[in-house]
Amino acid sequence: MAAKFEVYEDNAGKHRFRLKAANGEIIAVGEGYATKNACLNGIESIKKNAADAAVVETDA
Template sequence: MSAKFEVYLDHSGQHRFRLKAANGEIIAVGEGYTTKSACLQGIESVKANAAGASVVETDD
């Protein structure tokens, strides 16, 4: 099994996604979206931008 995005409704009716690794572990969670379409667009944004994203350490 490979990694997968799961789309679901949370308890408040917001559409959300989570990215699960091949072993089933959740490795990322998206924000709440008012529509499923917007949620799917969020997934596409992650797919398009994650490969070129840099890693930045902060002192939070």
């Protein structure tokens, strides 16, 4: 099974997503969105922009 985005509604009525790896482990969680469509747009933005994203290390 490939990685997948799961879209769901939380207890506060916000739409959220989680990205699960092929083994079922949650590897990313999205913010709460007011609408399902906004949540889906957030997923598309990640899919579009993350492939070339740099990894930047910062000190806390």
